Amino acid sequence: MQSEKEYLSQYNINKYERPSVTTDIAAFMIRSEESDNYKRDSENRLSILLVKRGVHPFMDCWALPGGFLKPNETVEECALREITEETNVVPVAILPVGVFSEPGRDPRGWIISNAFFSVITEESVKQVGGDDAADAQWFDVSFEKDNDGDYHLSLSLRGNTALESIHLDAVLTKERTKFGKSIFLIKDSGGLAFDHARIIAEAVCLLRKYAQDFNTIFDFLPEKFTLNEVQKVQETILDISILPANFRRKINDYVIETDEYTQGAGHRPARLFKRK
Amino acid sequence: MQSEKEYLSQYNINKYERPSVTTDIAAFMIRSEESDNYKRDSENRLSILLVKRGVHPFMDCWALPGGFLKPNETVEECALREITEETNVVPVAILPVGVFSEPGRDPRGWIISNAFFSVITEESVKQVGGDDAADAQWFDVSFEKDNDGDYHLSLSLRGNTALESIHLDAVLTKERTKFGKSIFLIKDSGGLAFDHARIIAEAVCLLRKYAQDFNTIFDFLPEKFTLNEVQKVQETILDISILPANFRRKINDYVIETDEYTQGAGHRPARLFKRK
DNA sequence: CAAATAGTGTCTCTAAGACAATATCAC
DNA sequence: GTGATATTGTCTTAGAGACACTATTTG
Numbered sequence: 001m002q003s004e005k006e007y008l009s010q011y012n013i014n015k016y017e018r019p020s021v022t023t024d025i026a027a028f029m030i031r032s033e034e035s036d037n038y039k040r041d042s043e044n045r046l047s048i049l050l051v052k053r054g055v056h057p058f059m060d061c062w063a064l065p066g067g068f069l070k071p072n073e074t075v076e077e078c079a080l081r082e083i084t085e086e087t088n089v090v091p092v093a094i095l096p097v098g099v100f101s102e103p104g105r106d107p108r109g110w111i112i113s114n115a116f117f118s119v120i121t122e123e124s125v126k127q128v129g130g131d132d133a134a135d136a137q138w139f140d141v142s143f144e145k146d147n148d149g150d151y152h153l154s155l156s157l158r159g160n161t162a163l164e165s166i167h168l169d170a171v172l173t174k175e176r177t178k179f180g181k182s183i184f185l186i187k188d189s190g191g192l193a194f195d196h197a198r199i200i201a202e203a204v205c206l207l208r209k210y211a212q213d214f215n216t217i218f219d220f221l222p223e224k225f226t227l228n229e230v231q232k233v234q235e236t237i238l239d240i241s242i243l244p245a246n247f248r249r250k251i252n253d254y255v256i257e258t259d260e261y262t263q264g265a266g267h268r269p270a271r272l273f274k275r276k
Numbered sequence: 277m278q279s280e281k282e283y284l285s286q287y288n289i290n291k292y293e294r295p296s297v298t299t300d301i302a303a304f305m306i307r308s309e310e311s312d313n314y315k316r317d318s319e320n321r322l323s324i325l326l327v328k329r330g331v332h333p334f335m336d337c338w339a340l341p342g343g344f345l346k347p348n349e350t351v352e353e354c355a356l357r358e359i360t361e362e363t364n365v366v367p368v369a370i371l372p373v374g375v376f377s378e379p380g381r382d383p384r385g386w387i388i389s390n391a392f393f394s395v396i397t398e399e400s401v402k403q404v405g406g407d408d409a410a411d412a413q414w415f416d417v418s419f420e421k422d423n424d425g426d427y428h429l430s431l432s433l434r435g436n437t438a439l440e441s442i443h444l445d446a447v448l449t450k451e452r453t454k455f456g457k458s459i460f461l462i463k464d465s466g467g468l469a470f471d472h473a474r475i476i477a478e479a480v481c482l483l484r485k486y487a488q489d490f491n492t493i494f495d496f497l498p499e500k501f502t503l504n505e506v507q508k509v510q511e512t513i514l515d516i517s518i519l520p521a522n523f524r525r526k527i528n529d530y531v532i533e534t535d536e537y538t539q540g541a542g543h544r545p546a547r548l549f550k551r552k
Numbered sequence: 553c554a555a556a557t558a559g560t561g562t563c564t565c566t567a568a569g570a571c572a573a574t575a576t577c578a579c
Numbered sequence: 580g581t582g583a584t585a586t587t588g589t590c591t592t593a594g595a596g597a598c599a600c601t602a603t604t605t606g
Contacts, residue, residue, distance in 0.1 A: 004383075007332035013385040016344050018294040021388065039578075039583045056283035068292050071386050074377045076455070093456035098372060099390055101350045107280075109289045110347050112297065114375055119456075179352070180369035180395075180495065219456065228584070246569060248586075267584040268576035314606075315556045504557070522596055524559075543557040544603035 019101075019110040023079040024066035024196065025049075026117040026203035027091065029125060029138060030220045030233050039266035041228065044236040047138040048155065048200065049120075050192075051086065054135065057107045058193035062155075062168060064200070065136070066113070079116040086136055088128045091118035092219040095210065097203045105195045113194075117203040119219040139168070143204045144239075149173065151184065153201055155192075170197035211237040214254045218275045226262055226270035227251060295377075295386040299355040300342035300472065301325075302393040302479035303367065305401060305414060306496045306509050315542035317504065320512040323414040324431065324476065325396075326468075327362065330411065333383045334469035338431075338444060340476070341412070342389070355392040362412055364404045367394035368495040371486065373479045381471045389470075393479040395495040415444070419480045420515075425449065427460065429477055431468075446473035487513040490530045494551045502538055502546035503527060 027049040032042040050062040065086040069078045079094055097115035105111070125138075139155035146152060151172045159165035170190030176182050184201040192200070210216040211234055218225075220233050231247045234240075255273040262270045278286075303325040308318040326338040341362040345354045355370055373391035381387070401414075415431040422428060427448045435441035446466030452458050460477040468476070486492040487510055494501075496509050507523045510516075531549040538546045 002332065004332045004335065008383055011332075011384050013296060013387075016296060017347055018296050019345065019347075020289060020292060020294050021297065037583085039581095041584075056278065056280045059280065069295065069377070069388075071293055071295075072379045074379070075375050075388070076377075076453075080455070091455070095456055096374060099351050099375060101345070101352075103348045103350070107284055108287050111289075112345075112351070177352075179356070179367070180371055180491065215456065226585090243570070244585080245571080245587075246567095250568080264578075265584075266578045267582075268586085270585055313556085315554090315604095317557075502558090519597065520558080521560075521598080522594095526595080540605075541557075542605045543555075544559085546558055 017110075019112050020108075021069040021075070022066055022111060022113045023069060023075055023082060024064040024100075024113050024115045024199055025079050025083045025094075026064055026097065026115065026200055026207075027083055027087065027120055028117060028141075028203075028207060028220075029120045029122055030236060031122055031138060031140075041232070041265070044232050046141045046236050048141050049083075049087065050137060050139050050155065052135040052137075053193055061191055061193040062139075062166075063193035064115075064196050069114075075114040076116070079114070079118070083118055083120075087120065087125065089120055089124045091120045093119040093216065095206070097199065097206055100195055100199060102195070113199070115199045115203065117207055119216065121220060121222060123222045137163075137166075139166075141200075141204060143201065150187065151201060153190065153197055153204070155190075155200075168192055170201075172197060172201050208238055214251060214275075218254075224258060224260065224272040224274055226272060227255070228270060230255075230273075293386075295388050296384075297345040297351070298342055298387060298389045299345060299351055299358060300340040300376075300389050300391045300475055301355050301359045301370075302340055302373065302391065302476055302483075303359050303363065303396055304393060304417075304479075304483060304496075305396045305398055306512060307398055307414060307416075317508070317541070320508050321416045322512050324417050325359075325363065326413060326415050326431065328411040328413075329469055337467055337469040338415075338442075339469035340391075340472050345390075351390040352392070355390070355394070359394055359396075363396065363401065365396055365400045367396045369395040369492065371482070373475065373482055376471055376475060378471070389475070391475045391479065393483055395492065397496060397498060399498045413439075413442075415442075417476075417480060419477065426463065427477060429466065429473055429480070431466075431476075444468055446477075448473060448477050484514055490527060490551075494530075500534060500536065500548040500550055502548060503531070504546060506531075506549075 029047050031045045031047045035042050051065050053059055053061050053063050065082055067082045076094060084090055094116050097117050099114055101112035137157050139157050142154040144152050153170040155168040157166040168190040170192055171188040172184040172186055174182050175185050184198045186197050189197045217230055217234050221229060227248055231242060254276050256276050258272045258274055260272040305323050307321045307323045311318050327341050329335055329337050329339050341358055343358045360366055370392050373393050375390055377388035413433050415433050418430040420428050429446040431444040433442040444466040446468055447464040448460040448462055450458050451461050460474045462473050465473045493506055493510050497505060503524055506527060507518060530552050532552050534548045534550055536548040
């Protein structure tokens with residue numbers, strides 16, 4: 001009879017075929033757009049980070065940031081490493097989206113991906129200062145169901161003097177698997193690499209689910225914020241409209257008031273709050 | 277400049293080190309225990325399938341069923357394959373629990389596990405007929421928080437003439453990671469193999485979350501059921517008590533009544549319902 | 553008849569949505 | 580003052596929990 005020690009010393013891990021394992025990260029940020037009216041508050045947009053692939057396969061296509069899992073790190077650490085390498089920003093939250101392992105999802109071979117979504121504050125991105133590398137850009141996100149039951153994922157990059165506008169429009173359907181879970185299938189990838197349209201769709205759904213609770217919302221905001229800012233973020237993510245009076249009542253138990261107020265907004269100053 | 281085709285034909289997937297990938301399945305079943313009083317309905321227990329390991333490492337320890345991912349299958353298919361091999365039963369639901377990739381979690385080397393939980397009906401297990409192999413057994417599950425903030429996972433196998441009683445008691449703590457997710461850490465594995473105490477803890481939490489909605493509850497029941505049966509299952513999983521009148525009101529929209537009734541129960545017959 | 557579950561009706565409490573009204577700033 | 584957001588209060592409605600009451604079966 002072999003002892004455990006003997007067994008392990010002789011164990012050959014190369015006995016079985018192994019897949020490559022990657023992580024992909026859907027990094028979300030709320031971007032505020034300046035308004036033309038000095039009195040009106042800025043509008044918010046939900047945006048996601050995409051990188052333009054410089055190598056085969058899917059060269060020149062836009063994709064989620066990500067990379068291969070290294071020994072001696074967890075998949076969470078790998079996701080954190082990849083997103084930090086890409087943005088120089090340490091995200092506030094990293095949460096799992098799921099595992100994507102369909103054979104054939106990557107033309108290079110047997111590669112399964114662990115997808116995460118992460119939340120990054122606009123504040124932190126501004127501090128780092130946009131490295132103007134055109135290969136990593138924040139795209140505005142819209143994700144809606146149409147009347148036929150199809151889901152439309154639209155990612156758009158607003159052009160400026162240095163950059164053309166880019167619009168990626170993917171179409172997906174929701175299908176119920178035999179075993180209790182619904183998944184998205186890609187009808188049109190919209191030019192996104194691999195199965196990333198699907199991963200983004202799942203990530204947006206999950207973000208919306210999380211954003212119904214306040215913990216995830218606060219992660220998009222700086223330490224001190226007005227209640228209207230929180231409300232705007234939730235409305236942006238969930239694509240809904242809430243009456244301010246009711247929102248205040250709901251959030252009241254989750255925040256602590258400070259003695260500070262906003263200034264120079266063209267209307268009554270608002271008290272700043274901290275998360276509880 | 278290389279074309280994508282040329283690139284892929286030269287791509288060497290062995291360039292990077294790769295982990296072995298496994299799935300582990302927390303298979304849950306609601307087991308009804310006969311009562312001594314002919315008038316009283318049977319009590320339910322939440323139970324989970326464990327297998328006794330016949331090989332190193334953790335030989336003779338109890339573990340979740342599972343196995344290595346094969347090429348050309350998804351992790352979900354792998355989980356389904358493993359649980360069906362073990363029980364001869366096709367589960368009604370298979371849902372993801374998470375990825376466990378801490379370095380050192382498996383003494384054989386770099387092995388990451390995709391954990392799932394599955395729901396199996398007692399009906400289907402009875403039909404297959406218990407293969408009396410003592411190496412796969414359904415353990416009753418209890419999972420509770422104590423006053424110190426520790427979590428106690430107790431798995432027990434009721435002994436019978438052929439089998440001794442077995443009690444596995446694991447202790448865990450819940451820790452908030454930096455990035456918005458809470459995880460369980462094992463203080464005492466209770467004799468369970470690998471990090472399976474942790475996987476089971478996460479799976480039970482997730483099952484309880486799902487069981488607040490009725491879809492998962494119905495998966496534990498046969499096609500036709502009484503409302504009291506549904507209530508008992510939910511009470512068993514969530515470890516709560518609900519007033520029958522209120523439960524009926526809540527579930528009313530999720531079921532369709534049939535014209536059939538129970539018989540011989542020692543009390544008023546109950547109408548059978550189907551899920552909507 | 554006793555004991556158990558089946559099933560109905562109603563009261564209360566809470567949380568959320570709708571809406572009205574007042575407050576305060578920059579221009 | 581005007582137009583915007585800030586802030587408070589109240590009415591209504593939907594859903595959950597508590598509880599009382601009736602119905603029906605088997606030993």
